[in-house]
Amino acid sequence: xxxxxxxxxxxxxxxxxxxxxxxxxxxxxxxxxxxxxxxxxxxxxxxxxxxxxxxxxxxxxxxxxxxxxxxxxxxxxxxxxxxxxxxxxxxxxxxxxxxxxxxxxxxxxxxxxxxxxxxxxxxxxxxxxxxxxxxxxxxxxxxxxxxxxxxxxxxxxxxxxxxxxxxxxxxxxxxxxxxxxxxxxxxxxxxxxxxxxxxxxxxxxxxxxxxxxxxxxxxxxxxxxxxxxxxxxxxxxxxxxxxxxx
Ligand code: J9Q
Numbered sequence: 001x002x003x004x005x006x007x008x009x010x011x012x013x014x015x016x017x018x019x020x021x022x023x024x025x026x027x028x029x030x031x032x033x034x035x036x037x038x039x040x041x042x043x044x045x046x047x048x049x050x051x052x053x054x055x056x057x058x059x060x061x062x063x064x065x066x067x068x069x070x071x072x073x074x075x076x077x078x079x080x081x082x083x084x085x086x087x088x089x090x091x092x093x094x095x096x097x098x099x100x101x102x103x104x105x106x107x108x109x110x111x112x113x114x115x116x117x118x119x120x121x122x123x124x125x126x127x128x129x130x131x132x133x134x135x136x137x138x139x140x141x142x143x144x145x146x147x148x149x150x151x152x153x154x155x156x157x158x159x160x161x162x163x164x165x166x167x168x169x170x171x172x173x174x175x176x177x178x179x180x181x182x183x184x185x186x187x188x189x190x191x192x193x194x195x196x197x198x199x200x201x202x203x204x205x206x207x208x209x210x211x212x213x214x215x216x217x218x219x220x221x222x223x224x225x226x227x228x229x230x231x232x233x234x235x236x237x238x239x240x241x242x243x244x245x246x
Contacts, residue, residue: 001103001155002032004074005144006067007112008049010035012141022149025158033148038062041069050114059116067111067122074109083127085147087140088113091129094147096170098130102147103154110147112140173226175214177207205231212236 005013013035017026025031039047043065050060075082083105092098102108111118111126115138123129132143152158159165169176180191194206212235215222228236 001030001105001152002078002107003034003110003148003152004078004107005033005035005110005112005148006038006070006074007035007139007141007144008038008062008114009112009139009141010037012139013112013145016145021159022152025152025155028157030155030157031152036070036074038066038070041066041073053117060114061116062114062118062122064119064121067118068125071109071111071125078107082109082125083107084109084111084125086111086113086118086123086126086129087132087143087147088118088129089131089134089136091131094130094132094143094150096150099147099150100154102151108151110140110144112144114139169211173222174211174228174232175219175222177210177214208232209235209239213239216240 007013017023017033017035022031022033026033038049042048049063049066051063053059053061071082071084085102085108087110111122115136130143130147132146137143153165165171178192180195184191184196192206194202197203208231212228212232215226216236216239223236
């Protein structure tokens with residue numbers, strides 16, 4: 001899968017492409033990611049990418065022409081029509097389902113917005129606008145890295161052990177169960193006996209109970225969209241009945 005990222009701060013993005021699962025996938029040729037400095041598409045001596053808003057007000061707005069030139073250059077090298085994703089607080093929220101849908105595309109252009117905004121005419125070239133959550137950020141660079149990571153993980157081969165993808169909490173709709181590693185005893189804090197027991201059916205049941213309990217405690221709204229197996233549904237009914245008693 002191919003990504004082109006258009007930004008005024010390439011240095012906010014480039015280091016993350018060298019690390020971790022995404023870094024490895026790029027090194028192995030499973031992902032092709034290019035970062036484009038918007039300033040390279042200016043034509044003036046000072047490489048100006050933003051300007052004051054018409055009508056007044058604080059902050060600067062990203063100018064349309066450098067963005068259009070950048071998209072034209074990407075289209076010329078990769079072929080069109082482009083899928084252009086603008087990162088913006090006005091976008092639809094990124095969910096695991098949205099990441100899954102985007103992972104089915106061959107090529108995505110991630111256009112990093114700025115907090116103060118992008119000239120509205122840029123939206124004539126934008127296919128969709130995505131937000132990663134309701135909080136104020138200075139720009140769309142970190143959201144672009146988040147979108148890239150979430151989408152790239154779903155490209156076959158990017159994550160080494162495919163079980164990490166199919167069993168991850170947002171694919172199943174339940175939060176993860178508690179994980180432990182050695183040592184079995186850390187001061188007074190012991191790893192639950194069942195995990196050391198070798199009783200695989202017992203371990204599976206314990207993990208399901210923990211996952212359902214945690215979800216009910218911390219993110220009950222997730223249970224609406226969750227696909228629970230018979231055993232998990234039974235556990236949920238038990239837990240809810242117990243809580244209604246006390
Ligand atoms: C560009 N706050 O915030 C959440 N998702 C995207 C954003 C964002 C922002 C400012 C500029 C994107």
